[in-house]
Amino acid sequence: xxxxxxxxxxxxxxxxLRACADGAANHLHNITAGDCERFLPDYISGDFDSITAxxxxxxxxxxxxxxxxxxxxxxxxxxxxxxxxxxxxxxxLQVDAIVTLGGLGGRFDQIMASVETLHxxxxxxxxxxxxxxxxxxxxxxxxxxxxxxxxxxxxxxxCSLIPVGGPCQTTxxxxxxxxxNQVLAFGKLVSTSNTYEPxxxxxxxxxxxxxxxxxxxxxxxxxxxx
Amino acid sequence: xxxxxxxxxxxxxTVKGMLHSGVAGGFWVESPALETPARPHHICVRVNEMHRERFLPDYISGDFDSITAxxxxxxxxxxxxxxxxxxxxxxxxxxxxxxxxxxxxxxxLQVDAIVTLGGLGGRFDQIMASVETLHxxxxxxxxxxxxxxxxxxxxxxxxxxxxxxxxxxxxxxxCSLIPVGGPCQTTxxxxxxxxxNQVLAFGKLVSTSNTYEPxxxxxxxxxxxxxxxxxxxxxxxxxxxx
Numbered sequence: 001x002x003x004x005x006x007x008x009x010x011x012x013x014x015x016x017l018r019a020c021a022d023g024a025a026n027h028l029h030n031i032t033a034g035d036c037e038r039f040l041p042d043y044i045s046g047d048f049d050s051i052t053a054x055x056x057x058x059x060x061x062x063x064x065x066x067x068x069x070x071x072x073x074x075x076x077x078x079x080x081x082x083x084x085x086x087x088x089x090x091x092x093l094q095v096d097a098i099v100t101l102g103g104l105g106g107r108f109d110q111i112m113a114s115v116e117t118l119h120x121x122x123x124x125x126x127x128x129x130x131x132x133x134x135x136x137x138x139x140x141x142x143x144x145x146x147x148x149x150x151x152x153x154x155x156x157x158x159c160s161l162i163p164v165g166g167p168c169q170t171t172x173x174x175x176x177x178x179x180x181n182q183v184l185a186f187g188k189l190v191s192t193s194n195t196y197e198p199x200x201x202x203x204x205x206x207x208x209x210x211x212x213x214x215x216x217x218x219x220x221x222x223x224x225x226x
Numbered sequence: 227x228x229x230x231x232x233x234x235x236x237x238x239x240t241v242k243g244m245l246h247s248g249v250a251g252g253f254w255v256e257s258p259a260l261e262t263p264a265r266p267h268h269i270c271v272r273v274n275e276m277h278r279e280r281f282l283p284d285y286i287s288g289d290f291d292s293i294t295a296x297x298x299x300x301x302x303x304x305x306x307x308x309x310x311x312x313x314x315x316x317x318x319x320x321x322x323x324x325x326x327x328x329x330x331x332x333x334x335l336q337v338d339a340i341v342t343l344g345g346l347g348g349r350f351d352q353i354m355a356s357v358e359t360l361h362x363x364x365x366x367x368x369x370x371x372x373x374x375x376x377x378x379x380x381x382x383x384x385x386x387x388x389x390x391x392x393x394x395x396x397x398x399x400x401c402s403l404i405p406v407g408g409p410c411q412t413t414x415x416x417x418x419x420x421x422x423n424q425v426l427a428f429g430k431l432v433s434t435s436n437t438y439e440p441x442x443x444x445x446x447x448x449x450x451x452x453x454x455x456x457x458x459x460x461x462x463x464x465x466x467x468x
Contacts, residue, residue, distance in 0.1 A: 107463070112461070166428070187364070215428075
Protein backbone atom coordinates (compact mmCIF):
# COMPACT_ATOMS: atom_id res chain seq x y z
CA UNK A 1 0.00 0.00 0.00
CA UNK A 2 1.56 3.21 -1.15
CA UNK A 3 0.52 6.66 -0.03
CA UNK A 4 1.39 9.71 -2.08
CA UNK A 5 2.09 12.98 -0.39
CA UNK A 6 3.65 16.15 -1.70
CA UNK A 7 4.27 17.96 1.54
CA UNK A 8 4.07 21.45 0.25
CA UNK A 9 1.44 21.35 -2.49
CA UNK A 10 -1.06 22.09 0.24
CA UNK A 11 0.44 25.37 1.25
CA UNK A 12 -1.99 27.05 -1.06
CA UNK A 13 -4.06 29.96 0.16
CA UNK A 14 -7.44 28.30 -0.18
CA UNK A 15 -8.24 26.55 3.08
CA UNK A 16 -11.76 25.14 3.27
CA LEU A 17 -11.90 25.26 7.02
CA ARG A 18 -9.87 27.15 9.59
CA ALA A 19 -9.67 26.70 13.33
CA CYS A 20 -7.69 27.78 16.36
CA ALA A 21 -6.96 25.73 19.44
CA ASP A 22 -7.47 27.98 22.45
CA GLY A 23 -4.40 30.22 22.91
CA ALA A 24 -3.53 29.93 19.24
CA ALA A 25 -6.26 32.51 18.74
CA ASN A 26 -4.20 35.02 20.73
CA HIS A 27 -1.32 34.40 18.42
CA LEU A 28 -3.43 34.62 15.28
CA HIS A 29 -4.93 37.86 16.47
CA ASN A 30 -1.49 39.21 17.17
CA ILE A 31 0.18 38.31 13.89
CA THR A 32 -2.75 39.40 11.74
CA ALA A 33 -3.10 42.73 13.51
CA GLY A 34 -4.47 45.32 11.16
CA ASP A 35 -5.87 42.63 8.88
CA CYS A 36 -7.62 40.27 11.29
CA GLU A 37 -10.81 40.12 9.29
CA ARG A 38 -9.12 38.33 6.41
CA PHE A 39 -7.95 35.58 8.73
CA LEU A 40 -10.99 34.64 10.75
CA PRO A 41 -11.16 31.07 12.00
CA ASP A 42 -14.41 29.20 11.45
CA TYR A 43 -14.20 28.13 15.08
CA ILE A 44 -12.03 28.32 18.17
CA SER A 45 -12.07 25.30 20.43
CA GLY A 46 -10.43 24.37 23.72
CA ASP A 47 -10.89 24.76 27.44
CA PHE A 48 -10.39 28.51 27.01
CA ASP A 49 -7.83 28.84 29.75
CA SER A 50 -5.30 30.40 27.39
CA ILE A 51 -7.31 32.68 25.10
CA THR A 52 -7.65 36.20 26.45
CA ALA A 53 -11.06 37.69 27.10
CA UNK A 54 -10.33 40.40 24.55
CA UNK A 55 -9.40 38.02 21.75
CA UNK A 56 -12.31 35.73 22.56
CA UNK A 57 -14.75 38.62 22.39
CA UNK A 58 -13.21 39.89 19.15
CA UNK A 59 -13.65 36.63 17.28
CA UNK A 60 -17.05 35.87 18.81
CA UNK A 61 -18.17 39.25 17.62
CA UNK A 62 -17.05 38.40 14.08
CA UNK A 63 -19.16 35.28 14.07
CA UNK A 64 -16.51 32.67 14.86
CA UNK A 65 -17.92 29.73 16.76
CA UNK A 66 -16.55 29.09 20.23
CA UNK A 67 -16.56 25.41 21.10
CA UNK A 68 -15.66 24.51 24.65
CA UNK A 69 -14.03 21.11 25.08
CA UNK A 70 -13.39 20.14 28.67
CA UNK A 71 -11.61 16.78 28.33
CA UNK A 72 -8.57 16.82 30.59
CA UNK A 73 -6.82 13.87 29.00
CA UNK A 74 -6.56 15.29 25.50
CA UNK A 75 -4.76 18.43 24.45
CA UNK A 76 -6.52 21.38 22.86
CA UNK A 77 -4.83 20.46 19.60
CA UNK A 78 -6.19 16.92 19.59
CA UNK A 79 -9.68 18.09 20.49
CA UNK A 80 -9.59 20.77 17.81
CA UNK A 81 -8.59 18.16 15.26
CA UNK A 82 -11.48 15.91 16.30
CA UNK A 83 -13.93 18.73 15.76
CA UNK A 84 -12.38 19.53 12.39
CA UNK A 85 -12.78 15.96 11.23
CA UNK A 86 -16.41 16.04 12.32
CA UNK A 87 -16.97 19.25 10.37
CA UNK A 88 -15.28 17.83 7.29
CA UNK A 89 -17.59 14.84 7.42
CA UNK A 90 -20.74 16.78 8.24
CA UNK A 91 -20.14 19.32 5.50
CA UNK A 92 -18.75 16.70 3.11
CA LEU A 93 -15.70 18.82 2.37
CA GLN A 94 -13.17 17.60 -0.17
CA VAL A 95 -9.99 17.97 1.83
CA ASP A 96 -6.49 16.92 0.80
CA ALA A 97 -4.62 17.60 4.01
CA ILE A 98 -4.82 19.30 7.36
CA VAL A 99 -2.02 21.78 8.02
CA THR A 100 -1.24 23.05 11.50
CA LEU A 101 0.75 26.23 11.87
CA GLY A 102 2.76 26.19 15.08
CA GLY A 103 3.54 23.40 17.52
CA LEU A 104 7.22 22.69 16.93
CA GLY A 105 8.72 25.36 19.12
CA GLY A 106 8.52 26.89 22.56
CA ARG A 107 7.74 24.76 25.59
CA PHE A 108 9.40 21.42 25.08
CA ASP A 109 6.52 19.42 26.53
CA GLN A 110 4.14 21.10 24.12
CA ILE A 111 6.34 20.22 21.17
CA MET A 112 6.11 16.61 22.32
CA ALA A 113 2.35 17.00 22.79
CA SER A 114 2.09 18.02 19.13
CA VAL A 115 3.87 14.82 18.18
CA GLU A 116 1.46 12.89 20.40
CA THR A 117 -1.48 14.47 18.59
CA LEU A 118 0.00 13.28 15.30
CA HIS A 119 -0.04 9.77 16.74
CA UNK A 120 -3.63 10.11 17.96
CA UNK A 121 -4.61 11.31 14.50
CA UNK A 122 -3.58 8.10 12.75
CA UNK A 123 -6.70 6.13 13.67
CA UNK A 124 -8.87 9.25 13.42
CA UNK A 125 -8.33 10.01 9.73
CA UNK A 126 -6.47 8.99 6.58
CA UNK A 127 -5.86 12.64 5.70
CA UNK A 128 -2.24 13.77 5.93
CA UNK A 129 -1.68 15.97 8.99
CA UNK A 130 1.24 18.35 8.65
CA UNK A 131 2.69 20.58 11.35
CA UNK A 132 4.71 23.59 10.27
CA UNK A 133 6.62 26.14 12.30
CA UNK A 134 9.48 28.34 11.24
CA UNK A 135 11.40 26.41 8.65
CA UNK A 136 10.43 22.97 9.96
CA UNK A 137 7.65 20.67 8.81
CA UNK A 138 6.68 17.44 10.51
CA UNK A 139 4.39 14.66 9.36
CA UNK A 140 3.84 11.24 10.91
CA UNK A 141 4.04 8.45 8.33
CA UNK A 142 1.78 5.54 9.11
CA UNK A 143 3.06 1.96 8.70
CA UNK A 144 3.37 1.16 5.01
CA UNK A 145 5.04 2.76 2.00
CA UNK A 146 5.07 6.41 1.17
CA UNK A 147 6.15 8.49 -1.80
CA UNK A 148 7.18 12.04 -1.00
CA UNK A 149 7.54 14.40 -3.92
CA UNK A 150 10.02 17.06 -2.93
CA UNK A 151 10.16 19.29 -5.99
CA UNK A 152 7.75 22.14 -5.32
CA UNK A 153 10.68 24.50 -4.83
CA UNK A 154 9.59 25.16 -1.25
CA UNK A 155 11.69 22.39 0.25
CA UNK A 156 14.85 23.30 2.12
CA UNK A 157 17.93 21.10 2.34
CA UNK A 158 17.63 18.99 5.45
CA CYS A 159 15.28 16.14 6.17
CA SER A 160 14.97 13.49 8.84
CA LEU A 161 13.26 10.32 10.00
CA ILE A 162 12.61 10.14 13.72
CA PRO A 163 11.30 6.98 15.44
CA VAL A 164 9.65 8.87 18.26
CA GLY A 165 7.30 6.20 19.53
CA GLY A 166 9.52 3.16 19.17
CA PRO A 167 11.75 1.23 16.78
CA CYS A 168 10.88 1.30 13.08
CA GLN A 169 12.14 -1.14 10.47
CA THR A 170 12.81 1.28 7.65
CA THR A 171 13.79 1.36 3.99
CA UNK A 172 14.23 4.53 1.96
CA UNK A 173 15.24 5.75 -1.47
CA UNK A 174 15.95 9.26 -2.69
CA UNK A 175 17.88 10.38 0.36
CA UNK A 176 21.56 11.08 0.57
CA UNK A 177 21.87 8.53 3.35
CA UNK A 178 19.30 5.85 2.66
CA UNK A 179 18.20 3.07 4.98
CA UNK A 180 18.11 -0.50 3.79
CA ASN A 181 15.72 -2.40 6.01
CA GLN A 182 17.43 -0.94 9.05
CA VAL A 183 15.97 -0.32 12.47
CA LEU A 184 15.62 3.31 13.46
CA ALA A 185 15.42 3.68 17.23
CA PHE A 186 16.50 6.20 19.85
CA GLY A 187 19.77 5.15 21.36
CA LYS A 188 20.67 3.19 18.21
CA LEU A 189 20.06 5.13 15.03
CA VAL A 190 18.03 8.25 14.32
CA SER A 191 18.27 9.92 10.93
CA THR A 192 18.75 13.66 11.40
CA SER A 193 20.55 16.19 9.21
CA ASN A 194 19.87 13.93 6.25
CA THR A 195 19.32 15.43 2.82
CA TYR A 196 18.22 14.48 -0.68
CA GLU A 197 20.10 12.28 -3.11
CA PRO A 198 22.33 14.53 -5.22
CA UNK A 199 21.17 14.99 -8.81
CA UNK A 200 22.84 16.72 -11.75
CA UNK A 201 22.50 20.48 -11.52
CA UNK A 202 19.16 21.63 -12.96
CA UNK A 203 17.53 18.23 -12.55
CA UNK A 204 14.60 17.62 -10.29
CA UNK A 205 15.16 15.77 -7.05
CA UNK A 206 14.15 12.14 -7.07
CA UNK A 207 11.03 11.09 -5.28
CA UNK A 208 11.71 10.04 -1.72
CA UNK A 209 10.23 6.71 -0.75
CA UNK A 210 9.90 5.55 2.85
CA UNK A 211 8.68 2.16 4.00
CA UNK A 212 8.17 1.59 7.71
CA UNK A 213 6.54 -1.00 9.93
CA UNK A 214 5.65 1.47 12.71
CA UNK A 215 4.58 5.12 12.74
CA UNK A 216 7.66 7.14 11.76
CA UNK A 217 8.04 10.90 11.99
CA UNK A 218 9.23 12.61 8.80
CA UNK A 219 10.56 16.11 9.34
CA UNK A 220 12.02 18.40 6.72
CA UNK A 221 13.15 21.92 6.00
CA UNK A 222 10.78 24.24 4.22
CA UNK A 223 11.32 27.70 2.89
CA UNK A 224 8.86 29.65 4.91
CA UNK A 225 8.50 32.64 2.67
CA UNK A 226 10.27 35.32 4.69
CA UNK B 227 9.63 -5.76 39.56
CA UNK B 228 11.78 -3.72 41.88
CA UNK B 229 14.58 -1.71 40.41
CA UNK B 230 17.09 -1.13 43.18
CA UNK B 231 18.88 1.86 41.71
CA UNK B 232 18.01 5.26 43.09
CA UNK B 233 19.28 8.49 41.67
CA UNK B 234 19.10 11.64 43.67
CA UNK B 235 19.21 14.73 41.64
CA UNK B 236 18.01 18.22 42.13
CA UNK B 237 17.93 19.51 38.60
CA UNK B 238 18.79 23.08 39.34
CA UNK B 239 20.95 22.89 42.44
CA THR B 240 23.72 21.46 40.35
CA VAL B 241 23.94 24.35 37.95
CA LYS B 242 26.37 26.92 39.17
CA GLY B 243 29.82 28.16 38.54
CA MET B 244 31.93 28.70 35.56
CA LEU B 245 31.49 27.88 31.96
CA HIS B 246 34.24 25.56 30.95
CA SER B 247 33.86 23.98 27.58
CA GLY B 248 32.06 24.72 24.40
CA VAL B 249 30.69 23.45 21.22
CA ALA B 250 29.85 25.83 18.44
CA GLY B 251 26.46 27.15 19.42
CA GLY B 252 26.46 25.93 23.01
CA PHE B 253 28.28 25.93 26.27
CA TRP B 254 28.87 23.28 28.84
CA VAL B 255 28.97 23.99 32.51
CA GLU B 256 30.91 22.05 35.03
CA SER B 257 30.24 22.58 38.66
CA PRO B 258 32.48 21.79 41.59
CA ALA B 259 31.41 19.27 44.15
CA LEU B 260 27.93 19.98 45.40
CA GLU B 261 27.92 22.17 48.47
CA THR B 262 25.14 22.43 51.00
CA PRO B 263 22.00 23.68 49.29
CA ALA B 264 22.70 27.31 48.60
CA ARG B 265 20.92 30.27 47.19
CA PRO B 266 19.80 29.35 43.70
CA HIS B 267 21.81 30.95 40.95
CA HIS B 268 20.34 32.37 37.82
CA ILE B 269 21.38 30.33 34.88
CA CYS B 270 20.61 32.76 32.12
CA VAL B 271 23.72 33.78 30.28
CA ARG B 272 23.64 36.70 27.94
CA VAL B 273 27.04 37.23 26.45
CA ASN B 274 27.88 40.53 24.91
CA GLU B 275 30.95 42.36 23.71
CA MET B 276 32.19 43.24 27.13
CA HIS B 277 31.81 39.79 28.59
CA ARG B 278 33.13 37.56 25.88
CA GLU B 279 36.42 36.99 27.63
CA ARG B 280 34.68 35.83 30.78
CA PHE B 281 32.98 33.08 28.84
CA LEU B 282 35.75 31.35 26.97
CA PRO B 283 35.25 27.69 26.28
CA ASP B 284 38.15 25.37 27.09
CA TYR B 285 37.61 23.80 23.70
CA ILE B 286 35.45 23.93 20.63
CA SER B 287 34.86 20.65 18.86
CA GLY B 288 33.03 19.54 15.75
CA ASP B 289 33.47 19.23 12.01
CA PHE B 290 33.66 23.03 11.84
CA ASP B 291 31.17 23.40 9.03
CA SER B 292 29.05 25.79 11.10
CA ILE B 293 31.49 27.98 13.04
CA THR B 294 32.47 31.12 11.16
CA ALA B 295 36.10 31.82 10.34
CA UNK B 296 35.92 34.98 12.43
CA UNK B 297 34.60 33.27 15.52
CA UNK B 298 37.02 30.40 15.13
CA UNK B 299 39.95 32.79 14.90
CA UNK B 300 38.70 34.79 17.89
CA UNK B 301 38.59 31.81 20.22
CA UNK B 302 41.78 30.23 18.88
CA UNK B 303 43.49 33.52 19.57
CA UNK B 304 42.31 33.40 23.17
CA UNK B 305 43.82 29.98 23.68
CA UNK B 306 40.74 27.81 23.27
CA UNK B 307 41.54 24.41 21.83
CA UNK B 308 40.00 23.50 18.49
CA UNK B 309 39.30 19.79 18.22
CA UNK B 310 38.14 18.52 14.86
CA UNK B 311 35.92 15.45 14.94
CA UNK B 312 35.07 14.05 11.54
CA UNK B 313 32.69 11.20 12.40
CA UNK B 314 29.70 11.47 10.08
CA UNK B 315 27.45 9.21 12.08
CA UNK B 316 27.51 11.16 15.31
CA UNK B 317 26.36 14.71 15.86
CA UNK B 318 28.68 17.48 16.99
CA UNK B 319 26.89 17.41 20.34
CA UNK B 320 27.54 13.73 20.90
CA UNK B 321 31.17 14.04 19.88
CA UNK B 322 31.67 17.06 22.12
CA UNK B 323 30.21 15.13 25.02
CA UNK B 324 32.60 12.25 24.39
CA UNK B 325 35.54 14.62 24.52
CA UNK B 326 34.23 16.20 27.69
CA UNK B 327 33.97 12.84 29.40
CA UNK B 328 37.54 12.07 28.37
CA UNK B 329 38.73 15.37 29.80
CA UNK B 330 36.86 14.79 33.03
CA UNK B 331 38.55 11.42 33.39
CA UNK B 332 42.01 12.59 32.35
CA UNK B 333 41.94 15.57 34.65
CA UNK B 334 40.13 13.68 37.41
CA LEU B 335 37.55 16.43 37.79
CA GLN B 336 34.85 16.14 40.45
CA VAL B 337 31.77 16.81 38.37
CA ASP B 338 28.14 16.63 39.47
CA ALA B 339 26.40 17.17 36.17
CA ILE B 340 26.86 18.26 32.60
CA VAL B 341 24.57 21.06 31.48
CA THR B 342 24.00 21.97 27.86
CA LEU B 343 22.62 25.36 26.97
CA GLY B 344 20.60 25.15 23.78
CA GLY B 345 19.29 22.19 21.79
CA LEU B 346 15.54 22.32 22.43
CA GLY B 347 14.54 24.84 19.81
CA GLY B 348 14.97 25.74 16.16
CA ARG B 349 15.28 23.04 13.54
CA PHE B 350 13.02 20.20 14.53
CA ASP B 351 15.44 17.46 13.48
CA GLN B 352 18.14 19.02 15.60
CA ILE B 353 15.85 19.08 18.64
CA MET B 354 15.38 15.35 18.10
CA ALA B 355 19.13 14.93 17.60
CA SER B 356 19.65 16.47 21.06
CA VAL B 357 17.30 13.86 22.49
CA GLU B 358 19.25 11.18 20.64
CA THR B 359 22.47 12.43 22.23
CA LEU B 360 20.84 12.06 25.64
CA HIS B 361 20.18 8.44 24.78
CA UNK B 362 23.74 7.88 23.57
CA UNK B 363 25.00 9.41 26.80
CA UNK B 364 23.40 6.79 29.03
CA UNK B 365 26.05 4.12 28.48
CA UNK B 366 28.79 6.77 28.27
CA UNK B 367 28.46 8.19 31.76
CA UNK B 368 26.50 8.05 35.02
CA UNK B 369 26.60 11.85 35.30
CA UNK B 370 23.27 13.61 34.85
CA UNK B 371 23.11 15.37 31.49
CA UNK B 372 20.71 18.31 31.40
CA UNK B 373 19.69 20.31 28.35
CA UNK B 374 18.29 23.79 28.89
CA UNK B 375 16.86 26.29 26.45
CA UNK B 376 14.48 29.13 27.06
CA UNK B 377 12.27 28.05 29.91
CA UNK B 378 12.56 24.33 29.20
CA UNK B 379 14.86 21.77 30.76
CA UNK B 380 15.17 18.18 29.61
CA UNK B 381 16.89 15.23 31.23
CA UNK B 382 16.74 11.57 30.23
CA UNK B 383 16.03 9.31 33.21
CA UNK B 384 17.68 5.93 32.95
CA UNK B 385 15.74 2.78 33.91
CA UNK B 386 15.35 2.68 37.69
CA UNK B 387 14.02 4.99 40.38
CA UNK B 388 14.71 8.68 40.60
CA UNK B 389 14.10 11.36 43.19
CA UNK B 390 13.79 14.87 41.82
CA UNK B 391 13.92 17.70 44.32
CA UNK B 392 11.98 20.60 42.86
CA UNK B 393 12.31 23.27 45.52
CA UNK B 394 15.20 25.46 44.46
CA UNK B 395 12.80 28.25 43.54
CA UNK B 396 13.97 28.10 39.92
CA UNK B 397 11.34 25.59 38.85
CA UNK B 398 8.37 26.77 36.81
CA UNK B 399 4.94 25.19 36.89
CA UNK B 400 4.78 22.59 34.16
CA CYS B 401 6.54 19.28 33.95
CA SER B 402 6.28 16.23 31.73
CA LEU B 403 7.32 12.64 31.13
CA ILE B 404 7.86 11.76 27.50
CA PRO B 405 8.52 8.19 26.36
CA VAL B 406 10.69 9.11 23.40
CA GLY B 407 12.12 5.92 22.03
CA GLY B 408 9.54 3.45 23.22
CA PRO B 409 6.99 2.50 25.86
CA CYS B 410 7.87 2.96 29.54
CA GLN B 411 6.21 1.24 32.47
CA THR B 412 6.05 4.16 34.87
CA THR B 413 5.14 5.01 38.45
CA UNK B 414 5.36 8.49 39.94
CA UNK B 415 4.65 10.41 43.12
CA UNK B 416 4.66 14.13 43.77
CA UNK B 417 2.94 15.11 40.53
CA UNK B 418 -0.55 16.47 40.16
CA UNK B 419 -1.38 13.61 37.80
CA UNK B 420 0.64 10.63 38.96
CA UNK B 421 1.14 7.37 37.13
CA UNK B 422 0.56 4.08 38.86
CA ASN B 423 2.51 1.42 37.02
CA GLN B 424 1.07 2.68 33.74
CA VAL B 425 2.58 2.47 30.30
CA LEU B 426 3.61 5.75 28.75
CA ALA B 427 3.84 5.47 24.97
CA PHE B 428 3.24 7.70 21.98
CA GLY B 429 -0.21 7.07 20.62
CA LYS B 430 -1.43 5.83 24.00
CA LEU B 431 -0.41 8.11 26.85
CA VAL B 432 2.18 10.86 27.10
CA SER B 433 2.32 13.06 30.18
CA THR B 434 2.58 16.71 29.12
CA SER B 435 1.32 19.87 30.83
CA ASN B 436 1.59 18.01 34.12
CA THR B 437 2.47 19.90 37.29
CA TYR B 438 3.40 19.32 40.91
CA GLU B 439 1.17 17.94 43.63
CA PRO B 440 -0.53 20.89 45.31
CA UNK B 441 0.74 21.66 48.81
CA UNK B 442 -0.51 24.11 51.43
CA UNK B 443 0.53 27.67 50.63
CA UNK B 444 4.03 28.37 51.89
CA UNK B 445 4.99 24.69 52.07
CA UNK B 446 7.71 23.19 49.95
CA UNK B 447 6.74 20.99 47.06
CA UNK B 448 7.03 17.29 47.69
CA UNK B 449 9.89 15.38 46.14
CA UNK B 450 8.95 13.93 42.77
CA UNK B 451 9.75 10.26 42.35
CA UNK B 452 9.79 8.51 39.00
CA UNK B 453 10.31 4.80 38.42
CA UNK B 454 10.66 3.58 34.85
CA UNK B 455 11.74 0.38 33.09
CA UNK B 456 13.04 2.16 29.99
CA UNK B 457 14.80 5.48 29.39
CA UNK B 458 12.20 8.19 29.99
CA UNK B 459 12.55 11.87 29.16
CA UNK B 460 11.73 14.27 32.01
CA UNK B 461 11.11 17.82 30.90
CA UNK B 462 10.17 20.73 33.11
CA UNK B 463 9.75 24.48 33.22
CA UNK B 464 12.54 26.57 34.66
CA UNK B 465 12.67 30.25 35.40
CA UNK B 466 15.38 31.46 33.12
CA UNK B 467 16.37 34.58 34.93
CA UNK B 468 14.77 37.29 32.87
